[in-house]
Amino acid sequence: MTLPAERLLGEYRLQTLLAENSVSRTWLAEQVSVSRMVLVDELREDAQAHKAAFLADIRAKAAVDHPLVGSVFEAVAEPDLCFYAHELLAGMTFAEREAAGLTFLPIRLCHILRRIAEAQLQHEALGHATSPFNLDAVHLDEHGVLRLKNLAIAGPRDPAQSARDVSHLGHALTPMVTAGEPGTTRMLTLFSWMRGEGLEAPITWGQTRDFCMQIEHQLTASASSITPTQAAIQGRTKQPVLLIAVVTVLALVGIIAFTMKMRPPVLHGPPRTSLPVAILVPAGKYPTPDGLEATLPAFLISAHETTIGQYAEFLETLRMLANEKHEHTFDDPEQPPEKSTHQPTSWPALLTAAKAEGVWQGQVVNLDSPVMGVDWWDAAAYAEWKKARLPTQEEWYAALNMEVAKPAAVQPGTWAPVTTETTDRTPAGMIGMAGSVCEWTAKPATNPANPLGEKLWVLVGGSYLKPGSNATTREWTDDRALHRPDLGFRVVFEAK
Numbered sequence: 001m002t003l004p005a006e007r008l009l010g011e012y013r014l015q016t017l018l019a020e021n022s023v024s025r026t027w028l029a030e031q032v033s034v035s036r037m038v039l040v041d042e043l044r045e046d047a048q049a050h051k052a053a054f055l056a057d058i059r060a061k062a063a064v065d066h067p068l069v070g071s072v073f074e075a076v077a078e079p080d081l082c083f084y085a086h087e088l089l090a091g092m093t094f095a096e097r098e099a100a101g102l103t104f105l106p107i108r109l110c111h112i113l114r115r116i117a118e119a120q121l122q123h124e125a126l127g128h129a130t131s132p133f134n135l136d137a138v139h140l141d142e143h144g145v146l147r148l149k150n151l152a153i154a155g156p157r158d159p160a161q162s163a164r165d166v167s168h169l170g171h172a173l174t175p176m177v178t179a180g181e182p183g184t185t186r187m188l189t190l191f192s193w194m195r196g197e198g199l200e201a202p203i204t205w206g207q208t209r210d211f212c213m214q215i216e217h218q219l220t221a222s223a224s225s226i227t228p229t230q231a232a233i234q235g236r237t238k239q240p241v242l243l244i245a246v247v248t249v250l251a252l253v254g255i256i257a258f259t260m261k262m263r264p265p266v267l268h269g270p271p272r273t274s275l276p277v278a279i280l281v282p283a284g285k286y287p288t289p290d291g292l293e294a295t296l297p298a299f300l301i302s303a304h305e306t307t308i309g310q311y312a313e314f315l316e317t318l319r320m321l322a323n324e325k326h327e328h329t330f331d332d333p334e335q336p337p338e339k340s341t342h343q344p345t346s347w348p349a350l351l352t353a354a355k356a357e358g359v360w361q362g363q364v365v366n367l368d369s370p371v372m373g374v375d376w377w378d379a380a381a382y383a384e385w386k387k388a389r390l391p392t393q394e395e396w397y398a399a400l401n402m403e404v405a406k407p408a409a410v411q412p413g414t415w416a417p418v419t420t421e422t423t424d425r426t427p428a429g430m431i432g433m434a435g436s437v438c439e440w441t442a443k444p445a446t447n448p449a450n451p452l453g454e455k456l457w458v459l460v461g462g463s464y465l466k467p468g469s470n471a472t473t474r475e476w477t478d479d480r481a482l483h484r485p486d487l488g489f490r491v492v493f494e495a496k
Contacts, residue, residue: 008032009083010076012040023047023054031073031085038073043082051082056154058084063152064128066324068119070150089149091141094176098135103176106183107219112138112146113173113190114212118320119148120165120205125317126329127387129157133165135172167202170194183219190215206316275368275418276303278493279399279429286398289460289474290448294394298495301391301399304418304431305439305488306382308354309367311344311374314382318342330384335377336481342381345373345483361485368417370488372437376457376480379440379489388491390442393458393474395492400471402428410434410471415464415486434462434471437488447476454478459487 007014012029018039019026024047029040043054055077061084062072075084104112116138123130130151137149170191177187190211196202203211278300288294321327344350353360354367363369374382383389391399400407404426412435413424424435444455456476462469463486 009040009042009081010074012038012083012085014040020044023050028088029085037088038085039088040083040085048082051077053154054082057152060129060152060154061086061150064123064150065326066119066122068115068146068148070147072150086150087147089139089147090145091139091147094135094138094140094172096136097140098172098176103178105178106181106187107216109173109177110183110187110212110215110219112140113169114209114216115146116148116169117205117209117212118323120162121209121317121320122324122326123152123157124162124205125321125385127157128152129155130161130165132161133169162205163202166194166205166208167196170196170202183215186215186218206320209320275307276429276431279303279402280495281395281399281402286394287401288394289397289472294398296395296398299391299395300493300495301395301430302490302492303429304422305370305437305490306379307368307418308351308365308371311371311382312351312367314385315342315347317385330381332377332380332384335381339377339481342374342378344371344378345485347373363415364417366417368419370415370418370432370437372415372485372488373483374440374488375483376440382489383491386491386493388493390440390489391492392443393441393445393460396433396439396441396460399428399430400426400433402426402430404428408470408472412462412464412470432461435464435469436462437486438463438466438469438473438475440487440489445476463487 009027009029011032012027013032014027014029016028017025018028022044024044025042027040027042029038030036031038043051047054055075058072058075062075070087070089073085073087076082120133122128131153133151137151139147139149141147170193174188174191177184177191190208193199193203193211194208279302281296281299281301283296283298285293285295318327318330321329350360350365350373354365354369357364357366359365379390397407400410404410410426410433411423413422413432415436416422418431422431424433425431426433438459438461441458441460444457446455447453456478457480459475459477460473462471462473465486466473
């Protein structure tokens with residue numbers, strides 16, 4: 001629909017009505033000041049009751065900062081006028097390409113899928129709620145530049161959103177890979193895993209990205225291994241039937257080997273035992289470690305210290321964000337600029353041993369063992385990523401005291417994987433408070449042994465390296481960059 005007469009919304013000259021629903025209209029418009037074509041979404045005059053929700057969605061879209069995702073330019077909210085201008089993405093959508101029967105070479109489609117997965121992983125990492133991801137969200141222009149529609153919406157992210165999007169894309173992209181080309185079978189296999197075929201569940205965005213990287217590497221290496229002379233000979237020489245048969249057999253063997261190598265190991269064999277869920281500490285009055293009483297609101301606290309496996313997921317998120325220069329997203333504002341990494345002490349060796357369920361520094365270790373060797377900045381960044389925070393010493397002590405008459409009598413345990421048989425456990429289900437690793441807390445406090453001294457950062461709980469320590473043990477430090485092989489943390493969530 002083209003307007004019969006010129007209409008302006010602010011500095012935007014509306015040209016064509018592209019879409020309309022019960023709440024809003026989407027216009028193709030010209031931003032007059034810079035002669036730029038944009039999209040303008042306008043709240044309908046008869047939909048003012050939806051204004052708050054409309055603006056909330058705009059704020060969610062404006063918060064997205066990723067080079068592939070379309071930008072929000074401006075938002076206007078006045079009593080009788082509410083709209084926002086956003087980027088007009090160039091090129092055909094994948095939905096249009098699929099409808100036209102267009103396909104991509106496997107290596108090209110693989111690269112595009114990897115970039116899509118990376119963008120979706122950022123949404124996951126930052127907790128962005130999004131509308132369902134469809135082929136009409138993917139734009140590719142004549143120069144091969146990929147852009148994605150901004151699908152962010154207000155509200156919490158649905159935990160099942162990623163699985164639905166991965167599965168849908170596994171279906172939708174299948175007809176878009178060119179048949180009979182190097183890598184076609186591999187891409188079709190990847191799409192089937194995205195759909196969850198032969199697996200307990202579809203693979204994740206992270207696995208999709210990693211498999212795409214494998215396929216890109218293999219196809220690039222295969223292409224570069226053929227010299228120009230060899231390519232010319234192959235182009236003009238008819239191969240003997242026997243040689244063709246041998247090559248075909250070898251190709252099939254290679255495909256089978258690739259399939260066995262790529263299949264996600266996490267989906268094979270019995271799953272690891274689920275870790276205990278966070279424990280609710282009801283609002284009320286609780287004794288403090290200084291012998292006083294504190295009134296606390298309700299909160300949820302991790303039943304166990306953050307594990308190696310959980311922390312590895314955090315570091316993987318940071319690795320992905322670093323590709324887009326966002327690796328400091330979760331850093332505390334006071335973190336020193338010279339701190340460049342959140343890797344714990346001896347992390348590569350520790351993670352390798354944990355994955356192999358082996359021995360590290362004389363201790364049996366797996367991915368469910370508490371992470372250690374982290375400083376306060378590491379713990380705070382992880383908590384921010386989890387949309388949580390570190391506990392205060394008062395909260396930690398309140399959780400310890402639930403159903404416990406004498407906290408100092410809780411039996412300490414070693415630094416060991418968290419299991420249902422863990423002995424260092426309170427009746428309420430708090431694990432690792434008397435032994436395992438001692439833990440960072442959120443705020444500095446005065447040491448009662450030096451009441452006139454400055455407030456220092458508090459480490460709480462027993463340590464497997466310090467005989468005689470227990471759940472009531474505390475230490476004070478002025479160094480938030482402290483790393484120790486018996487120092488970890490747990491996190492607190494707001495009670496809903």
